[in-house]
């Protein structure tokens with residue numbers, strides 16, 4: 001039987017032009033198994049700050065709906081995000097809050113994986129645990145291992161070229177994407 005191509009959308013938690021997390025995201029297609037197709041998600045930078053009153057009065061903004069549709073259409077979602085103040089960056093959390101409030105919220109049953117790169121030595125670990133809790137609440141099955149925490153990121157990624165220079169990190173990312181493909185396949189087969 002022909003191998004099914006798995007579509008994964010990547011949500012980058014940093015809006016910064018020179019973002020290390022974006023560099024990681026851009027490096028992923030070359031490290032993914034041959035049956036995984038990775039694409040960047042529609043942007044969330046322009047989402048208004050979530051407010052139940054304006055949501056109820058004006059409905060779901062077009063930009064939010066685009067991201068909802070992209071998540072629904074994908075086989076899996078991969079978050080790549082820094083840690084801000086030991087937690088999820090505000091813009092990304094706001095996006096998740098919006099996504100969580102649409103009818104039949106799109107994370108339910110959707111396979112999720114997480115990567116993070118940060119300046120600190122823990123590489124965004126605290127952000128990951130908070131993001132895992134949000135995904136747990138939203139019924140998104142989230143891959144456990146291997147975990148990708150890219151700590152002291154400026155020593156592992158060349159900011160000029162965007163290349164991941166640390167080969168251990170490269171190897172772990174390959175392993176995680178391979179594990180994520182299997183994780184998705186197991187769940188797609190059950191649907």
Ligand SMILES: Cc1cc2nc3c(=O)[nH]c(=O)nc-3n(C[C@H](O)[C@H](O)[C@H](O)COP(=O)(O)O)c2cc1C
Nearest residue numbers: 014016019020021022082083084085086118119120
């Ligand atoms: C508002 C803010 C909060 C931050 N908080 C943390 C933190 O809690 N832990 C950490 O390791 N780095 C923290 N940093 C440093 C980021 O890890 C670093 O700037 C990283 O490069 C951001 O990711 P990016 O390059 O993808 O934008 C913070 C940076 C900002 C701007």
